[in-house]
Amino acid sequence: MLLFVSLLAVLAVLLSAIPSWLKAALVGATAWATWRAIATSTRPKVRAAGWAHDGGWSLRMATGEDLPAVLRSFRVAGEAAVWLHLQVAGRKNVSLLLAPDNSDADIRRRLRMRLATLDSGETLPASSDRGTLARSRGPTV
Structure with missing residues (x-):
């Protein structure tokens, strides 16, 4: 559905009466926004x-x-x-x-x-292999 709506947006821009340089910029912005939306939706939850x-x-x-x-x-x-x-x-x-x-x-x-x-002065840990989600008690924060 996202790709379909993005293609419709690109088609609307291409069929509009705006200058060619603005069309190119808007098509590029639409492509970038579509890519970001797809990348965000495929991240692990x-x-x-x-x-x-x-x-x-x-x-x-x-x-x-x-x-x-x-x-x-x-x-x-x-x-x-x-x-x-x-x-x-x-x-x-x-x-x-x-x-x-x-x-x-x-x-x-x-x-x-x-x-x-x-x-207040404590530093963030450089690395940590410890986990905090014990199955019996669940998350602590």
């Missing part, structure tokens, strides 16, 4: 994230697989959102946005408090 007391992260994927991850950076946007950038060994980086529509306010509050300790 993260169902849960866990952060252990020792700093190790784990991601539970939609397939049920638990993968160790390393926190590379984070951003806190007030009380509403936390943006995490995690690196998973042998895979692409994963960005997680924890916002009111996908996470509990208490979880975000506890996460902001733990991340504040990293801001």
Whole structure:
């Protein structure tokens, strides 16, 4: 469906009465947006994230697989959102946005408090092979 709608958009641009240079730019922008949408939709889906007391992260994927991850950076946007950038060994980086529509306010509050300790001088771990999603207790964050 995405490719069909993209082709219709390109066809509309090509049939319009705008200058050729603008047509080329719009077709290029449509192709780039389509490529980004396809790339985003084919990424593995993260169902849960866990952060252990020792700093190790784990991601539970939609397939049920638990993968160790390393926190590379984070951003806190007030009380509403936390943006995490995690690196998973042998895979692409994963960005997680924890916002009111996908996470509990208490979880975000506890996460902001733990991340504040990293801001106060503790460094992000260089690497981590430890996981935090014990099957018996589930995610910790």
